[in-house]
Each structure stands twice: as C-alpha cells, then as structure tokens.
Amino acid sequence: MFTAKKGRLAVMGVVAIGAMVALAGCSSSDPLKSGSTGTASAGTIAIGSQAYYSNTIVAEAYAQALENGGFKVDRKFNIGQRSVYLPELASGEIDLIPDYSGNLLQFYDANTTATSEADIEKALPSVLPKGLRVLASSAATDQDTYTVTKAFSDKYKVTSLSDLSKVTDPLTVGANAEFQTRPYGIPGLKSDYGVTASLKAIADSGGPLTVAALKDGTVQLADIYSADPSIKANDFVSLKDPKNMILPQNIIPVADSKVNSKAAGIIEKVNAALTQSKLIAANAESVNDKKSAAVIAKAFLKDAGIVK
C-alpha cells in the first residue's frame, strides 16, 4: 500500500518533469504553426485563405479567375491566423492571400498612426517583408463594428459611437476575448469616446452566439463584422465611428513575385467587381443557403462578366 502510493507520486513527478522539458523545448517558435507543406512547384500560384468562410470565398474567386486566365492554381485554404500565413507567404509556401488592410498594417506596425484607408494603403508597402507586395484593394470592407438592435438605437437615439455617452444604462459588449485589450475594443471605447463598457467574451467572432446574445439583451453592443449578413437580416444598426477608432479593413491581396503582372491584373479585376453589397450577398449565400465557396465564387465571377 505504502509503496504503491510512493510509486504513484514518483510517476506524477516524472510526468511533471517531462512536461516541463517538453514545454521548455517549445522555445519561442510559434506553437500553432503547422509543419512545412513544401514550396509550390514553379508556374503554379499557391493561394491561401484564412480559416474564415468569407475570406475563403474571395480566395476561391481569385483562384477561379486565375484558372480562367490560364494560370495553374494550388488551393491552400483555411490556414488560420495571420501569424501563421504571413510567414508562409514570406517563405514562398503560398504566393497570394486576400487579407484585410487595417489588420495587415497593424500586424507589421503595431504603433501605426494611419487610420484612413488611403493612409493605410500608403503605409503598407514600406512595412511588408521583402518580396511581398499588395495589389489594388477592393471597395468591400469587412471590419469590426459596434452593432446594436434597432430597438436600442431608437430608444436612446444612438446611431454613432459618440452618442453612446448619452446612454445611462450599463453597457455590455459581446465580442471575442481579445476585445478586452485591443485598441478599438473596451480600452478605445473609454479613451476615444469616454464610454465605460464591460465585455462579455463570446468566442465565435460575431457568429450566431453573439447575434443571439444581442437579440436577447444579454449584451447591448456586439462586435459583428461589417460584411456579415446577420446585420441586415436582423435589422441591426452598426454604429458610426466618427473618430476612426476602428481601422478600415478593405479586402487587399498580398502577393509575392510569382504573381506576375498579368495575374495581378486578373486579381485586381475581381477586386474591382467586389463591392460591399456583392460581398455581403456572397456571405449570405454561404450562411443562409449553405452553398460552397466554389459555387458562390463562380456565380459572382459570371455575374461580373469575368468568366463565362
């Protein structure tokens, strides 16, 4: 009995030490980075996408337009976070990815003072790693918004973030956990608009749970992306941001040298056709009608006259 106890303690100790060694071995490399997937073969453009359905639709549209233009394409979709795919882009494992302008700039320059889309796009080329460039952006933007219900907006006559200080009831924001620390999150609300709010961390990035919490009044404000079809579907009101606290997030392709000028021309044509309403419509087809990215992208390109 006694020895059995001691033995168990010893096993626990060994496991604990083993874990420490393993953790220490992690060092400071990115634990979420997947193993190398190998560089795409010459002449093929490897297109990546975020693990976000809307981004994948845009990436798929680029892919189909490029294929239509005679390019060979390798789809490496659903890569995940910026900290994973941007290094892959720099190392040539992918050659092209649709990104979002404000967050892209902040990734390379956390202290940027640029707040307008024009300033952001002016600042981007100088911060990108060597060999990477951005192509002409789309007018469509998919950025964080503070969104309220129509009833809330009417009751307090709130249409802009600067109106929020008039609201006397306590305010709770439903958003991802990182909203607690982001400059456009709870801290920005306080410093830019003088509004004190608490966070209800809901980890589905403005998805159905966040929408449900806004509808049932658990939260008064929700961070829902501007291209999300649920805003229109529920008659929500996205509050204006007169002080440009939230960075614009226009869709902007990042490319390496494998994307030649002909390919860039095709991608920029797709971007020119991709308006805000087209993007929302495409997202709605994915969310409401459960269509695949390939089907949605094809219909969009046909409609725009880019493919036949």
Added chain:
Amino acid sequence: MNYFSQTVAFLFDGANWASTSINPIPVRIGEQLWYTLLSLVITAIIAIPLGFYIGHTGRGRTIAVSVSGGARALPTLGVLTLLALLIGIGIGAPIISFVVLAIPSVLAGAYSGFESVDRRTIDAARAVGMTEWQIVTKVEIPLGLPLLIGGLRSATLQIVATATLAAYIGAGGLGTYIFLGLGNNDFSQALAGSVLVIVLAIVLEIVFSIVQRLVVPAGVRAGRSTSTRAGATRSRAVVGSPLQEGNK
C-alpha cells in the same frame, strides 16, 4: 525568453492575482471550481440512482450502455453551442453540457460497482433474511463504492478540463486565459491557463484519493486487491476454505 518562462512569469506576477486585474486568477479558478462542483452534483443526482437501479435489477443495462457510450462521443463544444443558441448565453448551457459529458462515467461506475459484487454475497444476504432495500444499502452500495468513486473521479477530471469551454460563451473560468491568449497571439497566457487547469485537476485527484480512503468501509478496503497483495499470500491460503470447488 521562451513561452515556458513567460508562463511562469505570468503565473507568479502578483498583478494577475490582484482583484484589480481584468482577469484575477483567484476569481477564474473559483469559477472553474464552481462549474465543476455544480455539474458534478447534478450529474451525481441523475446518474447514481439510475446506475444503482440498473446495477441492482439488471434492467435497462443494454440501453444504458449504448446511450452512455453514444453520449461519450458527443463533442462538448457542439452541445454547448447548440444549447447556448436554444437557451441563451449564461451558465445554463455550459453546465448542462458538462453534465452530459460526465453522466456516462458516473453511470458506469454506479452500475458496474453493483455488478462487481460477488453474486454469492448477495445470495447470502438474501438467505439471512435481508430485504431488497437492505441488500442495496448494506451490501451492494458499500461493496460497489470503490468503483462508483472511480467513476466520479474520472468525471471530475473530464469536467474540470472541459470547463475551459465556459469561456467560449462568456461564462468565465480558466478558459478565459486560453481564449484571450489565442486571440492576442499571447501563447504564454494561453499556456498559463492550461497549467492552472492541470494544477486544479491534480489537486482534485488528491482530494478524491483522500475522500476514497475516508468513505470506503474498512472491511471493503481489506478485500481489495492492493491490500491482499501487500499481505502475505500464504496466510490467506491457510485461512481460506480448504474445500476447493474447482471453478475458481
């Protein structure tokens, strides 16, 4: 600095323990423990009587085994999301999904505890005139206790680890550090949350092993394999029945 030393620094930074912090560690640990205990109590209220009934009567065993086996395969994140959409954000949805997660272990522990009791012991109890109720309370429950507690132990471990998902729908707990860390690429914070969960799990294991020693009757413990192994095997042969029945 690597992630591990940053994690240690995070855990030993007094500011993270102070109540002025956005996520004070004691508060989050308290939430994690509260969700674990609440789910465990609800699970016990549902699964233990049901398991005893199945174990005593043998009825419904096939259904219980297949249903609880199926429930084990349910992804808790899916259950949680579905419930939160139905009943809203709050602690209701996470608690129900943790109960669904924990029921199979406790149920299995309860009925297999009863089944582990030697049939001859039960026959003997019946032969000396015990009522069915007495057989349950004086024979089957005490003798089946070690397996039941084993079931509760593994259920606790599963809940305390899975309770990190409460943070997915804003109910706090130690998952807060994990989600916040992942969202901000602050992996040392995510790791700190995980380390706290591991520590909590080990502490609960130790508590359970103490409880197990306290509640299992001395007579039952004497009959357990560990103590027979510790005792001299030869003396047992002498004490045991000299009439071998050939099937043992």
